Amino acid sequence: GAVVSQHPSRVICKSGTSVKIECRSLDFQATTMFWYRQFPKQSLMLMATSNEGSKATYEQGVEKDKFLINHASLTLSTLTVTSAHPEDSSFYICSARPGTGAGYGYTFGSGTRLTVV
């Protein structure tokens, strides 16, 4: 089945530093990947849509200069949290679809727990 690999699974960083999270589709190509944020006991909130070879599309209220997205290849998208602050602490998850037709659900990575201290 389709596999999305996400690294790191957990990261602790100091306030003011930047953190990069990688999302890879292992057995399929993904022209589009999605980045979500999830707070405890809350649903997934779509942050941005990552498009291979072009700029990401950000959801309303998401700071594009804080959450930098790069989709340099058909199998890799990265999310960089710049100048992280404690309020950026959250669970970040990426996802992708293994096909473009209607019959495909989204496959998710295992998530990254970011803690900013």
Added chain:
Amino acid sequence: QKEVEQDPGPLSVPEGAIVSLNCTYSNSAFQYFMWYRQYSRKGPELLMYTYSSGNKEDGRFTAQVDKSSKYISLFIRDSQPSDSATYLCAMSASGGSYIPTFGRGTSLIVHP
């Protein structure tokens, strides 16, 4: 009113029970319906994917969609402690990237 409503629970049941998880929605354009299982500190795992109204069965899991009532269900038979997780419903409209809208998830606890 949120587009997708889902009771967060927790729902606690004994091992072997039949579990019923439900979501309601307001957007009549939704045609694709999904159920995901999420264990603590992990990404969601796709359990069921259905199109339009009807039932779909996969092992101990049965998904039901009633578009006329804008209501979807996931039934788990012979529930096991390993089924303890958060179950998220998701749905999407046709066209574009079929980006799903998620419910907030229902926490299920199956105790031995």
